[in-house]
Amino acid sequence: MPALTDDGVGRRIAYYRSVIRPKMTQQQLADAACVALGTVRKIERGERGVTDATLEAIADALGVDPARLRSDRGAAHTRVRAALPALSAAIATYDLPDDGPVRPLRDLRTEVAEAARWRLAAQYTRIVRSLPGLLVELARAFHDAPAEDRAESAGLLVKAYRSADAVAYKFGAQDLSARLVDLMRWAAPEAGDPTLAASVAYVRTETFFAARAHAAGLRALEQALDAAPAPVGASAIAARGALHMRAAVIAGRAHDSAAATSHLDDAREMADQVPEGVYCGTAFGPDSVRTHEVSVAVSLGDVHVGRALDIAREWKPPEGMPAERRSGFYIELARAQLWTGLPDDAFASLKVARHIAPQHTREHPWVREDAAKLRRLKRADAETLTHFAEWCAAT
Structure with a gap:
């Protein structure tokens, strides 16, 4: 990526960092933008240029349009939206990928895990920058994998597709999101991991949300619960609990208060058995269930909305919770x-x-x-x- 010369960019970053509410320290900005503290300091002092990618990450962390930080103040454009066709192209040949190099599984595993962290942190610009090439390489790895590596290769594909889907769904590319969900459902059986299959069923609910087919989505989740692994061990408990959380929300959207309450109760029971954490790519635990209580109350509407306010008066999502889920709590609130x-x-x-x-x-x-x-x-x-x-x- 080309680096912008300073030309006042550093001064503007320092200005927005120090005047926004709440104000941010340089360390907080560095953490939110996923860049080094020394990089922020040098940029603000005008001692180094800033690439487009870094500028966008900083602008997102500050909550301002990148154009406000650029010297030309030109019209803003969304790099994420511009990159969606590349994601689409990357999955077009999922079954017949072009020939090319394939790194060892340990390297691919690291990149897939990093993309998952970006997804949970809502760092979508970073995802679209790295995922197209990674998806093609993972497809090669899967189709060329020896028998002993095939299951892990399939699992990595599913997880990478999920990170790509997060971008497509959040940015309104519903057709691309549905295609990615279908690919997750295609690859998951090859992984031979029931908890991974449960996580795919969790993600699939997006297609029902998008179509406003809430009753059908609830049926699909209840079928997934029937097929979910027995709740033995933290991962299996969390997988089942996450499905109950999701079912509670979509039941709320279907205005089925009895089903929403029942699934929320089941999710709470599961959450009491495991610590808050990320299990197979999904945050689950007592705090996650609490955030879903707010979501269910808002989904049901009417007399239930007061419950969301009651929860917010006595509880706030802790900072350790993934950023995407924490922000979702305040959007619902x-x-x-x-x-x-x-x-x-x-x-x-x-x-x-x-x-x-x-x-x-x-x-x-x-x-x-x-x-x-x-x-x-x-x-x-x-x-x-x-x-x-x-x-x-x-x-």
């Missing part, structure tokens, strides 16, 4: 606050969500809808709200 006549609180929650995971927040359709409504209500500081609405492209 903002909707509940807006519905109950608390627009200022709703805007505060949206700003927290942006601070935690800018890319996830900016692309969330509820954020756009709620920011547009807040703008029409003319609540909060007009300039601040206007900047936020423009940032997330609210209409």
Whole structure:
């Protein structure tokens, strides 16, 4: 990637870092942007240039459009959206990949794990930069794998497809997302791992959310629960518990309060048996179930929304929870606050969500809808709200 000369970029980064609310230290900015602290310091002092990739990561961490940091202030463009065709091309030949080099499984394993960490941290720009080439290489590795490596190669494919799907789904590329889910379902049986199959069923629910086919999605999850491994050991318990969490939310969207409550109770029972953590690519544990309680309350709507506010008064997602899930909590909470006549609180929650995971927040359709409504209500500081609405492209 070409490096931008400083030309005031470092000063603008320092300005936005020091004036946004809440303010950020250089260390916090470095952590949020996944760059070295020394890099941030040198960029702000004008001692080094900054690549487009680093600038976008910093802009996302600051919650500002990259164009505000560039010297030319030109029209912004989304590199993630521009990269989606490359992802599509990478999976077009999943069954007949082009010839090419294949690294050892240990190297591929490391890259797939890194992509999964970026997914949980909502670092979508980083995913699309590395995934197209990795997906092609993983397809080669799978088709050329000796018998003893075939299962692991298939498992790595599934996990990489999941990271790619996170980008496609969050950025509204529903057809690409559905294709990636189908590929996960194709490769998962080759891996021979029941917990991985359960995680694919968890992800598949996205297609039902996108189609608003909530009752059908609930049936699919209940079938997946029937096929899930017995809850013996932390991974199997978490796999089953995550399916119950997902089923509770989609039952809420289907306005089936009895099923939502039942699945939430089952998820809570599973969560009490394992520590909070990431199991087979999905965060699960007591804190994750608590975030889903808010989601279920908002999905059910009406008299249930107050439950989301009750939870938020006594509990907040801990910093150790994946950024995507933490930001999702505040996005859901903002909707509940807006519905109950608390627009200022709703805007505060949206700003927290942006601070935690800018890319996830900016692309969330509820954020756009709620920011547009807040703008029409003319609540909060007009300039601040206007900047936020423009940032997330609210209409």
